[in-house]
Amino acid sequence: MAFDKQVHYELAANSVIDxxxxxxxxxxxxxxxxGITAKEFLDNGLISGMDVVGxxxxxxxxxxxxxxxxxxxxxxxxxxxxxxxSKTNAKSAGKVVIGTVNGDLHxxxxxxxxxxLEGAGFTVIDLGVNVAMETFxxxxxxxxxxxxxxxxxxxxxxxxxxxxxxxxxxxxxxxxVKIIVGGAPVTECFANxxxxxxFAEDAGTAVIVCKKMTKNG
Amino acid sequence: MADFAKLxxxxxxxxxxxxIIWQPRILCWYTxxxxxxxxxPPPYTNKSLSxxxxxxxxxxxxxxxxxxxxxxxxxxxxKFVEQPLNETxxxxxxxxxxxxxxxxxxxxxxxxxxxxIKWEVETEEELKVATWREENTTWTWDQKKFEDSQKKVGxxxxxxxxxPRMNVQSLYIEKMGIENGxxxxxxxxxxxxxxxxxxxxxxxxxxEIVNTSPVEIINFxxxxxxxxxxxxxxxxxxxxACQRRCEKLHAAGKFISSHWDGDCKPLIQYAKxxxxxxxxxxxxxxxxxxxxxxIKAALGDEMFLLDGIPAVYFxxxxxxxxxxxxxxxxxxxxAPRLVLGISDEMSSTGNIERIHIVGDIVEExxxxxx
Numbered sequence: 001m002a003f004d005k006q007v008h009y010e011l012a013a014n015s016v017i018d019x020x021x022x023x024x025x026x027x028x029x030x031x032x033x034x035g036i037t038a039k040e041f042l043d044n045g046l047i048s049g050m051d052v053v054g055x056x057x058x059x060x061x062x063x064x065x066x067x068x069x070x071x072x073x074x075x076x077x078x079x080x081x082x083x084x085x086s087k088t089n090a091k092s093a094g095k096v097v098i099g100t101v102n103g104d105l106h107x108x109x110x111x112x113x114x115x116x117l118e119g120a121g122f123t124v125i126d127l128g129v130n131v132a133m134e135t136f137x138x139x140x141x142x143x144x145x146x147x148x149x150x151x152x153x154x155x156x157x158x159x160x161x162x163x164x165x166x167x168x169x170x171x172x173x174x175x176x177v178k179i180i181v182g183g184a185p186v187t188e189c190f191a192n193x194x195x196x197x198x199f200a201e202d203a204g205t206a207v208i209v210c211k212k213m214t215k216n217g
Numbered sequence: 218m219a220d221f222a223k224l225x226x227x228x229x230x231x232x233x234x235x236x237i238i239w240q241p242r243i244l245c246w247y248t249x250x251x252x253x254x255x256x257x258p259p260p261y262t263n264k265s266l267s268x269x270x271x272x273x274x275x276x277x278x279x280x281x282x283x284x285x286x287x288x289x290x291x292x293x294x295x296k297f298v299e300q301p302l303n304e305t306x307x308x309x310x311x312x313x314x315x316x317x318x319x320x321x322x323x324x325x326x327x328x329x330x331x332x333x334i335k336w337e338v339e340t341e342e343e344l345k346v347a348t349w350r351e352e353n354t355t356w357t358w359d360q361k362k363f364e365d366s367q368k369k370v371g372x373x374x375x376x377x378x379x380x381p382r383m384n385v386q387s388l389y390i391e392k393m394g395i396e397n398g399x400x401x402x403x404x405x406x407x408x409x410x411x412x413x414x415x416x417x418x419x420x421x422x423x424x425e426i427v428n429t430s431p432v433e434i435i436n437f438x439x440x441x442x443x444x445x446x447x448x449x450x451x452x453x454x455x456x457x458a459c460q461r462r463c464e465k466l467h468a469a470g471k472f473i474s475s476h477w478d479g480d481c482k483p484l485i486q487y488a489k490x491x492x493x494x495x496x497x498x499x500x501x502x503x504x505x506x507x508x509x510x511x512i513k514a515a516l517g518d519e520m521f522l523l524d525g526i527p528a529v530y531f532x533x534x535x536x537x538x539x540x541x542x543x544x545x546x547x548x549x550x551x552a553p554r555l556v557l558g559i560s561d562e563m564s565s566t567g568n569i570e571r572i573h574i575v576g577d578i579v580e581e582x583x584x585x586x587x
Contacts, residue, residue, distance in 0.1 A: 019403070060482075060483065063443065063444060063445075063447030063448070063449075063483075064395070064399070064444050064445050064447065065399040065402070065403075065445070065447050065450060066447065068395075068396055068399045068400070069399065069400075069403060072400070102327060103327050103328055104328075105325070105328055105330050105332055108395055108444075108445065111396065129332065130325050130327060130328060130332070154564065155528075155529065155532060155564045155566045156249060156564055156565050156566055184504070185504070185529065
């Protein structure tokens with residue numbers, strides 16, 4: 001039977017949606033063996049599947065466990081594509097540095113955002129939790145990201161977001177990076193008050209907002 | 218001062234002549250301020266938590282005092298060997314006859330909470346060790362600790378205990394972390410279910426002790442959040458385990474609630490099927506994802522709500538009128554099956570004086586039934 005690219009993309013997307021890691025790897029290898037370029041397969045197969053996951057997650061039709069499995073399947077496929085992608089200098093959707101602010105140890109929400117961003121083709125540098133203000137500054141200096149993501153889960157740690165933004169201004173770095181904030185107690189109003197560029201209520205929205213900020217949306 | 222222990226019990230066992238009780242949880246507010254060295258505002262400066270409750274004129278939910286009365290005993294061959302790795306990290310090796318587990322915990326200087334650098338279970342082999350440990354766990358009751366606790370806090374609330382987490386929540390919160398836990402459930406279903414089964418048997422042994430103890434109020438300290446405990450996992454694992462536990466505890470006349478402190482909109486439809494008498498810490502909008510009306514529809518007239526006022530309303534960024542309006546509405550919808558409290562706990566950014574405001578509302582309401 002002839003190799004049908006469209007059917008193959010659809011199968012790959014479904015393997016991601018179903019969180020079937022082994023199937024995603026198998027389909028990725030088959031795609032490469034049949035001469036599909038890594039970029040083409042990534043965009044039309046794996047990322048296309050992750051887009052569906054993002055939309056379902058945003059709509060409350062999919063939950064974190066399923067998202068984690070989908071992201072793992074996508075990553076497993078990506079590992080096979082990486083050597084090809086680096087050879088062709090395929091362009092990332094954008095670079096994001098992200099972390100949970102000082103004093104806050106919550107990482108689940110941030111990690112979901114990372115999975116979804118990576119699934120959408122962003123390069124993400126995860127600074128982890130309880131990240132000191134100085135670390136955000138030095139990482140922005142070092143990586144020159146398009147976007148800085150700040151996460152807080154507690155009302156007590158939200159003010160640390162404002163301090164990071166102030167410090168970026170003091171270090172003349174504010175204009176070179178867009179800032180998105182999020183986390184359970186964070187609101188759009190708060191984001192505006194502290195001078196962030198954007199707020200996302202959930203991980204799916206974060207991806208849409210990041211795409212817009214990097215003009216990929 | 219009122220006998221809150223009696224009122225607490227009377228409310229839950231429906232002997233309060235329709236009175237309710239105000240039980241704000243302020244432990245986070247207290248411990249965060251203590252950790253950062255911030256002085257408590259007068260007249261609470263230098264007071265213990267119990268004395269703050271007395272000064273506030275309200276009841277405390279006394280898990281912290283009575284939890285220790287039920288002690289978990291590991292098999293005698295299990296050894297815990299601790300080794301500091303640096304100023305903040307400690308490696309613990311748990312040695313058992315069927316293999317070892319290792320755990321690395323970080324105590325960051327900027328927070329009172331601990332970070333798992335390496336969870337106790339990260340491999341299938343370590344999960345099998347965890348299963349063996351549960352199979353060989355027994356439980357005892359410490360009567361002296363119970364009596365000491367009663368002496369310390371007896372009038373502030375009825376004896377209450379947190380029951381250990383069941384299956385998926387145990388895996389997520391105590392053993393593996395959420396990401397590893399999710400992958401374990403899907404990658405090693407047999408090993409994971411063997412752990413769940415051993416855990417349940419261990420908890421049934423605990424129930425035998427609980428049922429002969431004088432502690433009548435049991436809370437499943439589950440920390441349910443629908444974001445991580447998806448409806449499919451809830452229905453497959455959590456719901457039936459919850460029903461089996463409730464059946465055994467109800468046989469001894471216990472009051473049972475469970476702690477659902479995350480988002481719960483997709484799960485709240487199952488509330489009446491759980492076998493629980495009430496649910497604690499459900500957080501309404503704007504902090505949580507359900508309205509008070511949705512909570513009422515799910516709990517009906519039979520189940521209790523414990524808490525109900527979003528913690529953010531104790532912060533000054535919300536006008537006092539909103540707090541008052543919310544307190545009145547919770548009472549209107551849920552009384553008398555109500556232990557009014559804060560969902561989930563007042564943050565250290567909260568204003569402690571707002572506790573009085575709700576206390577006055579409850580006092581005024583209860584006066585109608587004197």
